[in-house]
Structure formats: C-alpha cells, structure tokens
Amino acid sequence: MERKAVFANPEALTDDLTHYCPGCTHGIVHRLIAExxxxxxxxxxxxxxxxxxxxxxxxxxxxxxxxxxxHGRAPAMATGLKRVQPDKVVFTYQGDGDLAAIGTAExxxxxxxxxxxxxxxxxxxxxxxxxxxxxPTTLPGQVTTSTPFGRDVKLAGYPLRVAELIATTSGxxxxxxxxxxxxxxxxxxxxxxxxxFQAQRAELGFSLVEILSSCPxxxxxxxxxxxxxxxxxxxxxxxxxxxxxxxxxxxxx
Amino acid sequence: MARGTILIDEDRCKGCELCTTVCPFDLxxxxxxxxxxxxxxxxxxxxxxxxxxxxxxxxxxxxxxxxVYREGA
Amino acid sequence: MAKILMKGNxxxxxxxxxxxxxxxxxxxxxxxxxxxxxMSRQMVELGRTFLQAESELAAINMVYGAACAxxxxxxxxxxxxxxxxxEGISYIVCSExxxxxxxxxxxxxxxxxxxxxxxxxxxxxxxxxxGDYHVIVLAPATLQEAIDLTILAFDLAxxxxxxxxxxxxxxxxxxxxxxELPEIEPPxxxxxxxxxxxxxxxxxxxxxxxxxxGPNLEEVNLRLQKTLxxxxxxxxxxxxxxxxxxxxxxxxxxxxxxxxxxxxxxxxEEGIPAxxxxxxxxxxxxxxxxxxxxxxxxxxxxxxxxxxQMLEDVRLATRDRLPIHFYGKMxxxxxxxxEVLTEIEKIASP
Numbered sequence: 001m002e003r004k005a006v007f008a009n010p011e012a013l014t015d016d017l018t019h020y021c022p023g024c025t026h027g028i029v030h031r032l033i034a035e036x037x038x039x040x041x042x043x044x045x046x047x048x049x050x051x052x053x054x055x056x057x058x059x060x061x062x063x064x065x066x067x068x069x070x071h072g073r074a075p076a077m078a079t080g081l082k083r084v085q086p087d088k089v090v091f092t093y094q095g096d097g098d099l100a101a102i103g104t105a106e107x108x109x110x111x112x113x114x115x116x117x118x119x120x121x122x123x124x125x126x127x128x129x130x131x132x133x134x135x136p137t138t139l140p141g142q143v144t145t146s147t148p149f150g151r152d153v154k155l156a157g158y159p160l161r162v163a164e165l166i167a168t169t170s171g172x173x174x175x176x177x178x179x180x181x182x183x184x185x186x187x188x189x190x191x192x193x194x195x196x197f198q199a200q201r202a203e204l205g206f207s208l209v210e211i212l213s214s215c216p217x218x219x220x221x222x223x224x225x226x227x228x229x230x231x232x233x234x235x236x237x238x239x240x241x242x243x244x245x246x247x248x249x250x251x252x253x
Numbered sequence: 254m255a256r257g258t259i260l261i262d263e264d265r266c267k268g269c270e271l272c273t274t275v276c277p278f279d280l281x282x283x284x285x286x287x288x289x290x291x292x293x294x295x296x297x298x299x300x301x302x303x304x305x306x307x308x309x310x311x312x313x314x315x316x317x318x319x320x321v322y323r324e325g326a
Numbered sequence: 327m328a329k330i331l332m333k334g335n336x337x338x339x340x341x342x343x344x345x346x347x348x349x350x351x352x353x354x355x356x357x358x359x360x361x362x363x364x365m366s367r368q369m370v371e372l373g374r375t376f377l378q379a380e381s382e383l384a385a386i387n388m389v390y391g392a393a394c395a396x397x398x399x400x401x402x403x404x405x406x407x408x409x410x411x412x413e414g415i416s417y418i419v420c421s422e423x424x425x426x427x428x429x430x431x432x433x434x435x436x437x438x439x440x441x442x443x444x445x446x447x448x449x450x451x452x453x454x455x456x457g458d459y460h461v462i463v464l465a466p467a468t469l470q471e472a473i474d475l476t477i478l479a480f481d482l483a484x485x486x487x488x489x490x491x492x493x494x495x496x497x498x499x500x501x502x503x504x505x506e507l508p509e510i511e512p513p514x515x516x517x518x519x520x521x522x523x524x525x526x527x528x529x530x531x532x533x534x535x536x537x538x539x540g541p542n543l544e545e546v547n548l549r550l551q552k553t554l555x556x557x558x559x560x561x562x563x564x565x566x567x568x569x570x571x572x573x574x575x576x577x578x579x580x581x582x583x584x585x586x587x588x589x590x591x592x593x594x595e596e597g598i599p600a601x602x603x604x605x606x607x608x609x610x611x612x613x614x615x616x617x618x619x620x621x622x623x624x625x626x627x628x629x630x631x632x633x634x635q636m637l638e639d640v641r642l643a644t645r646d647r648l649p650i651h652f653y654g655k656m657x658x659x660x661x662x663x664x665e666v667l668t669e670i671e672k673i674a675s676p
Contacts, residue, residue, distance in 0.1 A: 084392045
C-alpha cells in the first residue's frame with residue numbers, strides 16, 4: 001500500500017523552528033494562518049505585518065512578504081500597504097500589549113474606517129516577551145511580575161475586552177473570539193481565520209479574530225495546565241463567540 | 254478504518270506534551286531520551302498498528318513537528 | 327512658463343503631486359493644514375491615495391507601510407506633530423525605504439503657538455528619534471524653492487532609500503507669492519526589488535528594523551553611515567549673496583535667510599560690506615563651504631528663528647576662528663529686516 005502525507009508543513013510556513021517556548025500556542029495560530037493562506041491560494045498576494053512582542057519574529061516563520069511594525073502600529077502600517085495595493089491581502093498579527101495597550105488607537109481606527117485588512121489578535125493575558133508583566137488583558141487577581149499581589153482593579157483598572165469593543169465599530173465586518181485548546185476549538189479558530197481572510201478578499205471591510213492563547217512560561221504552568229487555565233479562567237472573562245458578523249460575511253460561509 | 258502513522262521530527266519537538274492527550278488510542282507519549290535541544294520529545298508507541306492517521310496530535314502541535322500519513326489515502 | 331499666485335502649503339502639495347506622489351497620509355495641524363486639505367481634493371480626483379489618519383503616529387506608520395510597498399509617499403506636519411513622527415522616521419530610516427516628510431514649523435516647546443519658528447532644527451538635523459541616523463533636511467526660503475526642493479526630495483528619497491524632509495516654517499506655509507510649477511514627466515524611479523508586493527515568482531521579501539544578536543545591527547548601522555557619507559559628499563546645497571568683498575556675513579536659512587537677504591542688501595546700500603550665506607541642506611550642513619567663506623571675512627552673524635541651534639553647526643564649521651555673533655528670536659517672533667540690519671550695524675560700528 002502506498003502511503004501519503006495527509007498533514008505536513010503548510011507551504012505558507014517556512015521550515016524554521018520557532019523561538020516560542022514549549023507549548024506556546026503562537027505556533028498553532030501561525031500554522032492555522034498558513035493553512036488558510038494555502039487553502040485560499042493567496043500566498044503570493046499576501047503581506048503580513050508582525051508586531052512587537054513575542055511574535056516580533058513572526059516574519060521568519062511565514063513564507064510570505066512580511067514587514068515588522070513599530071509597537072502597536074501594525075494596523076497603521078497595514079493601512080498604508082493596503083491602500084496603495086488594494087488587490088493584495090494584508091493582515092496584522094498582534095499580541096495583547098501591542099494591540100490592546102500601546103496600539104489601541106490604531107486598531108480602533110483601522111476598524112472604524114472599515115480598513116479592508118485582517119487582524120489576528122493573540123490574547124494571552126500577559127506580556128510574554130518582556131518577561132511576564134501585566135497586560136491590558138490580564139485578569140483581575142492574576143499575578144504577574146508587575147502585579148505581584150494580583151491585578152487589583154482599583155489600582156490597575158479592568159481588563160479590556162477587545163472583540164466586544166471592536167464589534168461596536170461600524171467599519172468592522174467580522175469580529176469573533178476563539179481559543180486553541182483542543183482539536184475542536186482549533187478547528188473552529190481555523191474556520192474563523194479563513195472567514196476573516198475571505199471577508200477581506202470580498203472587500204467587506206475590517207476583520208478581527210481574537211484568539212485566547214496560552215503563555216505557560218510566564219503563567220508558571222505546564223503547557224497542559226495552561227490550556228486548562230485558558231478554558232476555565234480566560235474564557236470565563238472573555239467569552240468565545242461571534243461579536244459581529246455582517247450579512248455579507250455570513251453568506252460567505 | 255484507514256491505517257495510518259505519524260512521523261515525529263524529534264529535533265523540532267519541544268516536549269510540550271500537547272499532542273499526548275488527544276490521541277483516541279493513547280498512542281503518543283513522551284520519550285525517555287532527550288533530543289538535541291535537551292527536550293524529551295514525544296514519540297509514537299503503536300505496536301499494534303492502531304494509528305488511523307486522524308491528525309489530531311498534529312493539529313495540537315505548536316511546532317509542526319508531526320507529519321501524518323495514511324495508507325492508500 | 328506662466329507664473330501663478332499660490333499659497334506656500336498648496337504650492338508644496340502641488341509640487342508633490344507633480345513629482346508623482348502616489349500616496350499621502352496626514353493629520354491636521356496648523357500651520358501646515360492646507361497641504362492636507364489640498365491633497366484631500368487633488369489626490370482623490372487623480373485617483374491616488376489620500377487618507378486623514380487618527381494621529382501623526384498613525385500617519386507616519388501609514389507612510390511606512392506604503393513606502394514598504396514601493397509607493398511614492400509623503401506626509402506633512404508641524405513641529406508638535408513632527409515630534410510624534412520621530413518614532414516612525416527612525417523605523418523607516420533603519421528599514422531603508424523612501425519617504426518624504428514636510429515640517430512646516432511653528433513655535434514651541436510644548437504646545438507653543440502657531441507662528442513661524444525654526445525651533446525644530448535640532449530634532450530635524452541631528453536625528454531626532456532613537457538610534458544613530460540623520461535624514462536629509464532641505465530648507466526653502468521662497469515658495470519657488472519650496473516647490474523645487476519638494477520635487478527634489480522625492481528623488482533623493484528614492485536615491486538613498488531614506489527619509490527626506492523639508493524644513494519649512496509657518497511663513498513659508500502661509501504666505502502667497504507667484505511661482506512656476508514645472509511640468510514633470512512621470513518619475514524614473516529606481517527598481518525596487520525589496521518592495522512588499524507579494525512573493526510571486528520570487529523569494530519572499532522581509533522589511534524589518536529588528537536585528538537581534540551578533541554583529542547584525544552594527545553592520546546595518548555601518549551601511550546607514552556609508553549612505554550618510556555619500557549624502558554628505560553629493561548633496562550639500564547652499565546659496566550665497568553679496569559675498570564679494572563682504573566683511574560681515576550673515577548665516578541664516580529658510581525664512582530667516584530671506585529676511586537676512588533684505589537686511590544685507592540694505593546694509594550694502596549703507597556702505598556696510600555685508601553678505602549672506604544661506605544653507606539649503608541643513609543636513610548635510612555645508613560645513614566646508616562655510617569654513618571657506620569664513621576665511622575671508624571678519625565677522626559672522628548667525629540669525630535664526632530659534633535660540634541658537636544652527637549656531638552650533640556654524641561654530642563647528644569655523645571652529646570659532648572668528649567672532650560669531652548671534653541674533654535669534656523664539657516663540658514665533660519674526661523680526662523685520664530692519665531689526666536684522668540693526669544687528670549688522672552694531673557689528674560694523676561697535
């Protein structure tokens with residue numbers, strides 16, 4: 001009997017091994033994006049924008065044209081790239097510090113303008129790259145290196161729910177929240193990423209897929225425990241769901 | 254049921270164990286040896302050829318360390 | 327070619343359009359806002375890209391994105407906005423992509439005021455953002471020169487794959503005068519094999535300003551410094567007026583240079599042997615030529631609409647070998663030629 005590979009490295013990923021920590025779900029999301037790009041056959045017209053944060057080196061892992069943005073400015077950079085070549089597919093890949101703290105203005109206005117780009121938003125409730133400080137999405141009570149007594153909302157304010165916020169903008173076409181904790185949720189996240197890219201291809205406006213992700217290293221948990229924490233703690237504060245899906249996007253399904 | 258197998262690239266594996274909990278037949282385990290990076294990689298333990306090539310382990314892998322094959326697929 | 331009456335900001339905008347500017351991103355701030363407004367009409371009518379950003383931070387990063395695509399792109403702002411753009415300019419320079427930034431300066435520091443000023447000399451000529459870099463800085467003294475330098479800016483940006491700036495001020499931006507607008511052929515731009523246009527039929531392109539580990543970043547810096555050396559060797563520009571027999575030479579640029587030119591003419595009419603040296607490239611500063619000029623004169627008078635910023639470069643150029651007098655006005659105060667003439671007279675008859 002002949003045997004055939006039914007699952008291997010997508011063409012839109014390079015062979016490089018990522019620098020991400022063991023069990024970090026950045027790698028899963030990278031692969032999902034690459035699979036979607038392969039399936040839509042858009043690798044040669046897609047341009048990615050990497051953030052500042054753990055995914056700062058994302059451009060090394062995608063076999064695509066890629067730019068590296070200043071912290072938080074990826075949506076502005078994506079706007080510039082897309083406006084001068086609207087036939088291309090442009091996406092940003094941003095973490096919670098990048099998108100929801102320093103880059104809040106850029107993401108909100110890109111969404112509000114209905115900028116025809118896609119943002120893949122990795123929410124892992126912590127600053128990974130700088131070593132585990134409080135993120136805008138750090139949960140109340142969560143211990144980080146800059147909330148050593150747990151996030152006190154009286155002192156540090158409340159976590160920001162990005163998908164809900166972006167869904168209020170008129171220019172957003174598709175805004176959902178997913179997680180990548182087990183094969184079923186991973187499959188759901190992939191479908192969402194695919195629909196976001198399809199919405200952009202159909203010129204329907206701004207799309208954002210928020211993905212609850214794990215940071216075992218900075219959470220001080222094993223990779224498997226970290227996924228449990230995503231499902232039990234993060235998903236409780238950040239409910240999965242479709243926050244805005246305009247009719248034209250629904251019809252793409 | 255289609256018979257399958259997986260090939261784990263030990264030197265890509267970071268030993269995170271995410272692949273070990275999703276196998277319907279509990280065929281993926283952590284090895285007792287270390288890879289070049291110092292991680293204990295996951296390994297397929299399938300003496301009875303139960304693997305169907307369902308891809309669940311590979312879909313959990315953050316490092317694309319698992320290639321899945323199916324016979325006659 | 328017929329002359330037409332135009333406002334400075336609009337002349338700069340029209341020059342950019344004629345130079346083949348394909349994309350403009352900006353944010354309103356006085357006294358440059360007419361550039362944005364002009365572009366909002368003309369660029370749209372021409373089917374080119376115009377977008378009003380949510381901030382100068384966003385605007386410069388939109389410029390960065392469009393520049394990465396190989397587009398001929400610019401933004402314009404005034405001092406406070408230029409400060410905000412410094413982050414993006416540093417990234418663009420390190421990424422080696424071409425872009426043009428117009429700064430129509432106003433009073434500072436802080437929110438300052440909206441009057442003409444030259445208070446951004448340091449932040450424009452000395453780098454301004456983080457890291458080791460400079461950008462080319464072109465200083466127009468008339469609207470015609472603003473047009474010509476804006477057109478030149480795009481070509482220099484392409485040539486050196488870097489940021490080229492225009493250091494104008496509220497006077498240049500707001501006055502009207504007759505200008506000639508050249509008809510320009512579509513620009514002959516260099517090939518851009520580095521541009522992010524999709525990895526079709528070629529290896530992927532990556533544009534980054536991140537160089538972790540080892541000697542990588544030093545190598546990039548050495549390359550950037552080499553480019554700066556070429557710029558210093560090739561692009562020094564200046565204007566000279568009445569230097570023949572001059573004993574007192576005023577050094578001034580932009581609007582101050584224009585005021586000084588009148589004062590120098592009036593001084594000559596009074597029999598005072600005055601002249602004017604007007605740098606046009608503030609970076610690269612014409613150190614060697616100024617040093618040469620200073621050899622045959624008795625006094626230099628540096629005149630700025632700031633507190634003595636260019637003064638430092640004049641002192642560097644001449645190593646303080648001769649008396650260097652200074653007359654500066656800050657906070658948007660623009661002296662008349664008569665006031666500059668008074669300063670010249672004080673030197674002539676102490």
